[in-house]
Amino acid sequence: MTDYSIRPIPQFDRAIIAGAGMAFVVFGLLPMFGSALVVDKLTMLFIYIILAVTWNLLAGYAGLVSVGHQAFVGLGAYMMLRMVEAGVPPFIAIVAGGAVIALIAWPMAAFVLRLRAGEFAIAMWVLAETIRSLVMLDPYIQGETGRSLVVLNAYDPDMRRNTIYLMALVLAGAVIVISYRLLHGRLGGETQAIRDDEEAAGSVGVSTFRVKRIIFVLSAVGCALAGTLWLASAITFQPRTAFGIQWSVFMLFMVLVGGLGSILGPILGAVLFMTLQVIFGDFGVWYLAGLGIVAMLFALHVPRGIVGLLSEKMGREPITMQKLLNPKRT
Amino acid sequence: MTYKTNKGGLSRRSFNSLLGTAAFATTLPTLSTQAFAAAGDTIRIGWIGPRSGPLGIFGEADNWLAGLLAGTYANGVEISGKTYAVEVLMTDTQSDPVRASQATKDLINSENPDLIIASSTPETTNPVSDACEAAGTPSVTTIAPWEAFYFGRGGVPGQPSPFKWSFHFSFGAGDFGPLYVDQWNKIETNKKVGMLLPNDADGNAIRMGLIPALEAAGFEVFDAGPYENGSSDFSNQITFFKNEGVEIINAFPFPPDFPVFWRQAAQLGLAQQLKIMQVAKAGLFAAEMEGLGELGYGVATGAYWHKKFPYSSPATGLSSAALADGFEATIGKQWSQQAGANAALLDVAMAALVASGNPKDKAAVAAAFGTLVADTAVGTVDFSKGPVPGVATTPLVGAQWTRASEGPYPFTLQVTSNALAPDVPLTADLAPYKIGG
Numbered sequence: 001m002t003d004y005s006i007r008p009i010p011q012f013d014r015a016i017i018a019g020a021g022m023a024f025v026v027f028g029l030l031p032m033f034g035s036a037l038v039v040d041k042l043t044m045l046f047i048y049i050i051l052a053v054t055w056n057l058l059a060g061y062a063g064l065v066s067v068g069h070q071a072f073v074g075l076g077a078y079m080m081l082r083m084v085e086a087g088v089p090p091f092i093a094i095v096a097g098g099a100v101i102a103l104i105a106w107p108m109a110a111f112v113l114r115l116r117a118g119e120f121a122i123a124m125w126v127l128a129e130t131i132r133s134l135v136m137l138d139p140y141i142q143g144e145t146g147r148s149l150v151v152l153n154a155y156d157p158d159m160r161r162n163t164i165y166l167m168a169l170v171l172a173g174a175v176i177v178i179s180y181r182l183l184h185g186r187l188g189g190e191t192q193a194i195r196d197d198e199e200a201a202g203s204v205g206v207s208t209f210r211v212k213r214i215i216f217v218l219s220a221v222g223c224a225l226a227g228t229l230w231l232a233s234a235i236t237f238q239p240r241t242a243f244g245i246q247w248s249v250f251m252l253f254m255v256l257v258g259g260l261g262s263i264l265g266p267i268l269g270a271v272l273f274m275t276l277q278v279i280f281g282d283f284g285v286w287y288l289a290g291l292g293i294v295a296m297l298f299a300l301h302v303p304r305g306i307v308g309l310l311s312e313k314m315g316r317e318p319i320t321m322q323k324l325l326n327p328k329r330t
Numbered sequence: 331m332t333y334k335t336n337k338g339g340l341s342r343r344s345f346n347s348l349l350g351t352a353a354f355a356t357t358l359p360t361l362s363t364q365a366f367a368a369a370g371d372t373i374r375i376g377w378i379g380p381r382s383g384p385l386g387i388f389g390e391a392d393n394w395l396a397g398l399l400a401g402t403y404a405n406g407v408e409i410s411g412k413t414y415a416v417e418v419l420m421t422d423t424q425s426d427p428v429r430a431s432q433a434t435k436d437l438i439n440s441e442n443p444d445l446i447i448a449s450s451t452p453e454t455t456n457p458v459s460d461a462c463e464a465a466g467t468p469s470v471t472t473i474a475p476w477e478a479f480y481f482g483r484g485g486v487p488g489q490p491s492p493f494k495w496s497f498h499f500s501f502g503a504g505d506f507g508p509l510y511v512d513q514w515n516k517i518e519t520n521k522k523v524g525m526l527l528p529n530d531a532d533g534n535a536i537r538m539g540l541i542p543a544l545e546a547a548g549f550e551v552f553d554a555g556p557y558e559n560g561s562s563d564f565s566n567q568i569t570f571f572k573n574e575g576v577e578i579i580n581a582f583p584f585p586p587d588f589p590v591f592w593r594q595a596a597q598l599g600l601a602q603q604l605k606i607m608q609v610a611k612a613g614l615f616a617a618e619m620e621g622l623g624e625l626g627y628g629v630a631t632g633a634y635w636h637k638k639f640p641y642s643s644p645a646t647g648l649s650s651a652a653l654a655d656g657f658e659a660t661i662g663k664q665w666s667q668q669a670g671a672n673a674a675l676l677d678v679a680m681a682a683l684v685a686s687g688n689p690k691d692k693a694a695v696a697a698a699f700g701t702l703v704a705d706t707a708v709g710t711v712d713f714s715k716g717p718v719p720g721v722a723t724t725p726l727v728g729a730q731w732t733r734a735s736e737g738p739y740p741f742t743l744q745v746t747s748n749a750l751a752p753d754v755p756l757t758a759d760l761a762p763y764k765i766g767g
Contacts, residue, residue, distance in 0.1 A: 037439035044432070136529075144530035144559070145452060148483035150492045153463045160464065234431040235460035236483075238453065241427045284382045284424040 013319045016264075020176075027169050031162040039165045043233055045274045046168035047226045048254060050175050052266030052273075054222025055251035057179050060261030061188070061321070062215040063195030065117070067248045068124025069223045071131045074243035076101055076224025077231035078135050081147060085140065090152055094167055094232050098225035105220035109213040125245075132243035146238035149231055161233075168229050175222050180263055182218075183321040191215055192321070195261070223247070253291055257298045259307030263319050268306045372415040373407070373689045375679055376443035378434055378458050379672075380450060383425030387615055388450035388473070391669045394660045396420060398646035399676050407680070410687045416680075419443060427453045434461035443467065444689050447679050449672050452478040459483065459496035468696040470497045470682065472675045473634065473668075476721045477503050477535055491719040495692075497699040499678060499711045499722035501634055503535045505750055506726070507543030509632060510608060512749035513728035514549070514578055516760045519605045522550045524576035526567055526591065528584060529556035532611065536582050552576055559584040564591045568600045578606040588612035589622055596625055596765065605762040606630055616664045619731045619741045626731055626741065627767025630760065633729040635670030635708050636745055640753050643707035645676035650707055664739040674706035674724070681705075709751065725751035730760055733767040 009017075031039055051073075058064045080097030084090050112123050136143050152160060182188060190211045193201035202208050231237055250273065258269025276294075280287045302308055311317040377396060381389035396418045406413040421437055423430035430448075434457065437443060446469040448458040455471035460483060462469035471479065479498040485491060514523075523544060527533035533556060541551050552574045554567035568591075571579060579600075583591060588609060595601045608630045612618060619626035637654030648656060653673055654665035681704035683689040686697070699720060702713040713722045728747025734740055744758035761767075 035439065037436060040435050040439055142482060143534055145478050145482040145532075146456070148456065148460045148463075150460070150463060150484035153466075153492070153494060157465045233435075234428065234457065235464050236427060236431055236457040238427055238456070244428075246428075281429075282422070284422070 010316075012314075016319055024169070024173055028166065031165055036158070036161060039161055040233070041274070041278065043161075043165045043168045043229070045270060046165075046172040047229050047233075048250065048270040048274055049172045049267055050168075050222050050226045050229070051247065051251050052254035052258065052270045053172075053175050053179055054219040054226075056255045056258075056260065056262075056266040057183075057215055057222070058219040059255060060265070061183060061191040061195060062212050063117075063198070064113075064212065064216065065121050066124040066219075067121050067245070067252070068126070068128035069219065069251065070243050070245060070247035071124070071128035072101055072105065072220040072223035073227035073230070073247045074128070074135065074239065075104065075131060076227030077237055077242045078138075078141070079224070080228040080231055081149060081237055082140070084149060084151055090149065090232065091163060091167070094164075094228045095171075095225070097228040098221055101224035102217050102221050105217045106213070108220075109216045113209060113212050113216060125248075128243060128245075132239050135243070136239045141237070141239060144238070144240060146236065146242075148237065149235050152232065152235055164229065164232050167232075171225050171229065175225070176263075176267070179218070180319075183263065187211060187214065188321050192261075253295050255305075256295055257305055259305030262305070262307040262317060263321055264310075265305050265307040272306070371412070372417050373445075373683055374417045374419060374441060374443040375683075376419045376421065376434075376437045376441065376446040378421045378423060378430060378437065378446060378448045378454070380425045380430075380454055381420075381422040383423075385423075385425040385451055385454065387617065387666070388454075388668055389422070389672075390661055390663070390666065391657055391672055392449075393420065394657070395646060395669070395672050395676060398648065398656075398673075399680075402645060402647045403680075407684065409684050409689055414689060423454055423458075425453070427457045430454055431457035431461050434458045435465065438462070438465045438467050444692065445469065445679055445683060445695055447471065447675050449473050449675050450668070452482055455479055455498065456483055459493075459498070463493055463496045466495060466692065468495050468497070468682075468692055468699070470499070470675070470678055470699065472498065472500050472678070472724075473671050474498070474500055475503050475532065475535075476500045476717065476723060478532070480718050480721055485718060493720055495696050497682075497696075497713065497720045499674075499713070499724055501632075501724055501726045502717065503532070503539055504717075505723070506536065506540050506610065506632070507547075509726055509728055509747060509750055510540075510544065510580065511547040511549075513608070513630065513747035513760060514606055516746065517605060517762055519577040520575065521548060521578075522552065522574060522576040523578040523580055524567075524571035524574065525551055525553045526564075526579060526581035526583065527553065527556065528559050528582065528587070530559055530584070532582055540580075549578075559587060561587060562590060564594050565598065567591075568595050568598045572598070572600050572603065575603070577604055578608065579604055580608045580610075581612070582610050583612050585612040585614075585618065588618070592622060592625055592629075601625065601763070601765060606760070607763050613731070615666055616731075616739060616741045616743070624766045627733050627765075628730065628761060628763040630728065630730045630746070630763075631743075632726045633667055633743065633745070634724060634726055635667045635674070636727060636729065636743065636754065637665055637670075638745055638755055638757055639670060639708065639751075640755070641705070641707055641709050643670070643673040643677050644705060645680045646673045646707075648673070648707075653707060664741075670707040674708040674711065677706035678702070678704045678711055709753070725754075727751050727754050728760070730758065732758065732761065 076098050080093045083093040190206045254269030254273045255266050259265025379389040379392050403416040406415050421433045446462050448471045450473040452474045455474040527537050613631035639650040642649040653669045657665040657669040682698045686694040688694045704711045708724045711722045716722045727745050730744050730746045731741050734742040746760040748754045
């Protein structure tokens with residue numbers, strides 16, 4: 001009789017993980033010597049990483065393509081604003097404002113996850129617009145005008161910048177580690193089974209709704225944390241911006257170019273996106289058109305993204321979440 | 331004195347250090363150099379504005395105005411016995427509030443400007459002011475209703491100002507009442523006013539403030555109710571106005587919505603029964619009227635600057651008339667209100683830097699705004715008498731787009747009411763609206 005064991009993590013992957021750990025420590029020490037400009041840019045990079053990783057969790061692993069996750073970015077920011085107004089210290093509200101979104105996403109999942117593929121994508125967009133309209137009705141937000149998180153000017157600029165930077169670093173690290181752990185476990189196998197064939201997954205006993213709901217709520221909280229961190233660094237809350245479709249476009253770009261359904265892909269995508277933004281961002285409309293062209297070229301010619309290219313070179317995917325099996329004699 | 335375009339606030343050098351960070355370990359020592367500190371005797375003004383994208387028309391004059399400022403201070407400016415060179419760093423928001431915020435932070439972090447200035451619409455002024463407030467850099471902004479600047483960023487009526495670093499001068503929502511009462515009483519109407527106000531902050535503020543003011547002045551007001559910006563169908567509102575027999579319409583539309591409404595109003599016969607079409611927020615630029623063609627002649631609007639303003643701009647060294655002529659000669663388009671409004675921004679900025687006594691001390695610059703009184707292209711800007719702390723108000727005049735008597739431009743903007751700015755001469759009587767002018 002043949003049994004199978006799961007292959008251990010390859011040496012190269014261990015090196016990547018160790019390198020990531022070291023990078024985390026170096027980034028953690030960076031505020032002591034890095035310039036304010038670098039700290040600000042890296043804060044934004046970590047926010048992008050959070051967005052890309054959580055969106056990839058949903059689209060790349062559970063097969064749920066959402067173009068409405070800006071709803072959670074905006075809601076996270078809005079919750080933070082409301083909490084600070086109610087007297088919660090702003091740095092606590094960064095985490096609390098994100099976490100509380102789970103309470104909204106959980107019941108929401110009961111409705112939207114009944115929809116399939118295209119319907120789900122459209123429903124999420126509609127929901128995002130609806131939530132924006134509702135938030136705009138809040139007199140505190142004053143319609144289109146919005147509200148600024150002006151209490152943050154009470155803190156010393158350097159202290160504030162570095163605190164938000166470190167929080168973004170830790171949260172980005174946490175989002176990566178949590179999704180890695182989750183995908184490595186039973187949930188990872190289940191989500192990929194659902195993505196590949198939902199009915200087949202159901203027939204072998206995967207509770208598809210439960211699994212999709214967990215992933216949906218996680219992705220919502222991730223986006224909300226990105227929203228609170230972004231508000232804390234930008235301060236200005238204007239509903240059309242916080243709930244703007246651009247967040248979904250960014251997420252789509254980063255994940256598509258980095259590599260959908262891989263753990264490294266969204267991180268590489270976020271780094272590439274940030275680099276493009278820094279170099280070409282001044283070109284305005286041309287920059288946006290360029291992003292679109294890059295995304296189209298990737299979709300047509302490199303559908304598995306940068307990680308796909310790496311995999312071809314190496315003969316396997318670095319840090320894959322696929323279960324590789326070794327025949328084992330008993 | 332220099333004037334340079336800073337495309338995005340990130341120099342090649344700082345970008346290299348950023349790349350270095352991404353590659354960590356090997357290049358760490360270079361990161362410690364804060365190489366961007368400004369020279370001690372150069373004043374650096376960061377000017378952040380919409381120069382491309384949908385709001386780009388507001389920033390058309392900016393580079394030209396910055397060049398004029400460079401000319402005025404070619405030999406520097408003397409402050410408390412010391413001569414400083416003046417440098418203006420230009421950054422484009424691309425009409426994007428997120429980018430406005432990011433660009434402000436980048437500029438502060440990389441160039442350490444002594445003062446940040448910004449102009450036009452809350453989408454520009456609020457993110458810029460917030461970023462300055464957070465970074466402890468003084469800022470002054472203009473051309474956004476001061477209520478949006480103050481209340482939209484967390485100021486509360488009756489409480490002390492929460493802002494320490496950001497200052498603003500502009501017209502306010504409260505100015506429209508007295509202006510319109512004066513303007514509309516210039517011709518015979520049935521005093522029935524239809525209000526077209528969207529469900530946004532401006533619309534709602536106007537609804538609460540302006541309608542009671544008009545009613546108190548003897549007008550009968552018919553509010554068509556809030557609508558969403560970006561609507562493509564106004565037939566309900568138009569039918570309502572027609573049925574009520576209004577002869578005046580007052581609209582505060584998101585600018586692209588106005589042509590949609592106004593063309594429909596003409597098709598459905600509403601424009602034909604009106605005597606006054608008074609628009610605010612839209613109708614600021616001749617280009618908008620040219621887009622309307624025959625329907626544009628006779629549309630009434632408000633103006634925060636006009637070439638007939640009897641003031642001049644010390645920072646650019648030009649009178650209002652010269653600003654308008656210079657704009658047309660340099661930009662190659664009909665003068666716009668932005669020429670004077672943004673010249674006034676430079677006037678206020680230079681006045682504050684001079685009044686601070688020490689322009690390199692950010693706290694001193696911020697403190698200077700408390701009592702600042704500056705002569706500008708839009709008149710005297712007085713921060714000591716503001717409606718709220720850190721805010722100064724500037725006047726609006728009533729105006730009307732009419733057929734130009736001579737070329738090259740088809741429209742001309744006439745000053746038809748000066749109730750809020752009696753120094754500004756009237757250039758024409760308000761004419762009843764008639765399609766084709």
